[in-house]
Amino acid sequence: MKPQNTTSTTLPIIDLSGYQQASKTQKQELAMAIGEACREFGFFYITGHGIEESLQTQLFSESAKMFKLPLESKLKVHKKLSKANRGYEPLKNQTLEAGAPPDLKEGFYIGFEHNAEHPMVKANKFNFGQNQWPVELPDLKPLAIHYLNTMTTLCEELMSLVALSLNLSEAYFNDFCHDPLATLRLLHYPPQPINPQENEKGCGAHTDFGGLTLLLQDENSGLQVWSNKTNNWIDAPPIKGSYVVNIGDMIARWTNDQYRSTLHRVINKSGGERYSIPFFFSGHLDHEVKCIPTCLLEHEQPKYPPTTVEKHMIEMYQKTYGDK
Numbered sequence: 001m002k003p004q005n006t007t008s009t010t011l012p013i014i015d016l017s018g019y020q021q022a023s024k025t026q027k028q029e030l031a032m033a034i035g036e037a038c039r040e041f042g043f044f045y046i047t048g049h050g051i052e053e054s055l056q057t058q059l060f061s062e063s064a065k066m067f068k069l070p071l072e073s074k075l076k077v078h079k080k081l082s083k084a085n086r087g088y089e090p091l092k093n094q095t096l097e098a099g100a101p102p103d104l105k106e107g108f109y110i111g112f113e114h115n116a117e118h119p120m121v122k123a124n125k126f127n128f129g130q131n132q133w134p135v136e137l138p139d140l141k142p143l144a145i146h147y148l149n150t151m152t153t154l155c156e157e158l159m160s161l162v163a164l165s166l167n168l169s170e171a172y173f174n175d176f177c178h179d180p181l182a183t184l185r186l187l188h189y190p191p192q193p194i195n196p197q198e199n200e201k202g203c204g205a206h207t208d209f210g211g212l213t214l215l216l217q218d219e220n221s222g223l224q225v226w227s228n229k230t231n232n233w234i235d236a237p238p239i240k241g242s243y244v245v246n247i248g249d250m251i252a253r254w255t256n257d258q259y260r261s262t263l264h265r266v267i268n269k270s271g272g273e274r275y276s277i278p279f280f281f282s283g284h285l286d287h288e289v290k291c292i293p294t295c296l297l298e299h300e301q302p303k304y305p306p307t308t309v310e311k312h313m314i315e316m317y318q319k320t321y322g323d324k
């Protein structure tokens, strides 16, 4: 159906250095660059984001240790034992591309460490609850929680730039950003088999469900992004220290697809083990997601009915996990 070769087109790289001290004009310039990338690709890299490389390296190191634990240890923290989808998911547990074989990846889900008294936990909100931590790795918890908090702040900044890029006030998405669902996912991809089943790959073609995804990759390529312009897959190779940022379904719904929630997939042809760490910023679960009036062009109708963050997230988990 779709050509399998990739082109050498590259995704834009946006340097956020100096964002904290940026003038209004400088913020507008950054916002313009983000807007352009969101319209054309729905994907871009960020550098100068302020997340220290040593933190990224430590997290990769803990992640590799976690996946190297005996299966028996990992199964003790299987995500099916958690009410909040936290913990380990074995290889081939999720099918991100409908009709394709299950994904050749294993993962580990981490969220904010809220206690049972937190209002969102008490209200049984989707994916709010306790984490599960492998006893063998005492350093993982403080590191991952610190990383989650830092990434959340970065996403708040990016959401205010997204707002500016749409000619909205910088604070437009503040309610969305309040008490958000934010998920860290440690991923491990074994090498692509020499004789894969038809359409079998690390991660099937999919769009991300939430607001923003910030992906940290190790040195191994594998991520490919669909380009509507060239009708082809574009490689998104790792750039040391950077994040690949992509727009999730909610921003596409808000903007009536002016900003793209773009298909992407992973084929780990590196020959070695590939590790990646996506951070999903999904926002406040009760937030309504419906077309922003100023994003509707003349004579256009909203393409998607209004929904809430929570409804959309539940629907997407059901779609990709089936009864698992």
Ligand SMILES: O=C(O)CCC(=O)C(=O)O
Pocket: 185, 187, 203, 208, 215, 217, 222, 223, 264, 265, 266, 276, 277, 278
């Ligand atoms: O591992 C990657 O490079 C991408 C992962 C991804 O797209 C996802 O988890 O949604």
Ligand SMILES: [Fe+2]
Pocket: 206, 207, 208, 213, 264
């Ligand atoms: Fe994704």
